[in-house]
Amino acid sequence: MSAADLHTLTGAYALDALSEREAAQFSRHLAACRSCAQEVGELRETAARLALAVAVVPPAELRGRVMGALPGVRQLPPGPHATAGPSGGGWRRRLPQLAAAACLVAALAAGAVAVDAEHRADRQRDRTAQAEQQAAELGALLAAPDATTHAGAVRGGGSATVVSSRQLGRTAFLYRGLPRLDGSHVYQLWYSRGGAMVPAGLVDPGSPDGAALLAGSARGASGVGVTVEPQGGSRTPTGTPVVLLTL
Known part of the structure; x- marks a missing residue:
């Protein structure tokens, strides 16, 4: 991988979308490249703030309902161990899965909001929906292959x-x-x-x-x-x- 290619991996590295071999190679590059280190730090900090923006505090009574329901829940049998794929292959082929994962996170956050929607003001629901949409769009943008x-x-x-x-x-x-x-x-x-x-x-x-x-x-x-x-x-x-x- 050339030095020019390494400079394009800041977004994928910040999202943990590199293979172990690629991540190790980029980490060595990061130690010597101040601009990439700054960019990775900014991307990770922004992603963390966007995650906090859509965080929802569950209602206090939810814990009691969950604990009360546990005795009646059957434990699933252990599943087969997943086999690991080859370490190579490039991070770009995993971007569709990353986008799908980002959409899933946004959907789960939206579901959490819906649980307590009846207790929230319309303005707060709108703010939460806008934050979720921006987080999903920004995640897709950072993972775009031509970003x-x-x-x-x-x-x-x-x-x-x-x-x-x-x-x-x-x-x-x-x-x-x-x-x-x-x-x-x-x-x-x-x-x-x-x-x-x-x-x-x-x-x-x-x-x-x-x-x-x-x-x-x-x-x-x-x-x-x-x-x-x-x-x-x-x-x-x-x-x-x-x-x-x-x-």
């Missing part, structure tokens, strides 16, 4: 990474340590296309660390920029980008 990543520093502090897949037609902005703004301003995302900046959504001001999926297609865009704008966003940038990353 590309570009990282850079944010003016004023923090760092950012752009992940894009032309196959999926999606782009995500991952950020860490983003400086907080006063209540009258927000961070706004833009596609840089043909010398013009096209609005692509706002960054959630609630946390300095997180991820945001860009609105619209990246087709024809050469980069992604972030500016500080008045609350609600602007039609055109009112200031210089605090970070501008190529696609």
